[in-house]
Amino acid sequence: MKILQIVPSISLIYGGPSQMVLGLAPALVKEGVEVTILTTDSNGDNGQTPLDVPLNRPIKQDGYEIIYFRCAPFRRYKFSLDLLKWLKRHAHEFDIAHIHA
Template identity: 75%
Template sequence: MRILQIIPSISLVYGGPSQMVLGLSAALATKNIDVTIITTDSNGDIGQLPLDVPLNEPIQQNGYQIIYFRCYPWRRYKFSLSLLQ
């Protein structure tokens, strides 16, 4: 089974679902489920530096993979042109 999870950000500043998805992915990976998280490098409100992570390439973590895309914050929304493409 393969699961793709898409979430605007997994930065600690967002809490809630942004952190829950990490634990859920790790738990699913222990059941031999192929899990990928697609997210952005957003790290808070406008003016905050983005997360320091590699972009547009899979990163292995705790049995699952994360792919980060550049985020272009617009007001309270998170938008990623490279994720859209």
């Protein structure tokens, strides 16, 4: 099974779903699930410097993949046109999409 996890940001500055997904992904991998997390490089709502991460390509971590996309500068609202384009091309490759907010 392939699960796509979509979350606005996984920066440590955020709590809740942003951090929960980092615990859920390795637990799913232990059960034999392929996991990909889509997120943005957002690192706060008050103009903080974006996360220093590679963009638009998979990064392997603890048995799953994370793909970061540039976050548009809308402050509270995390939006990425590149993430949307990636979804249009690849969403059909997954059995489940789990959207966190």
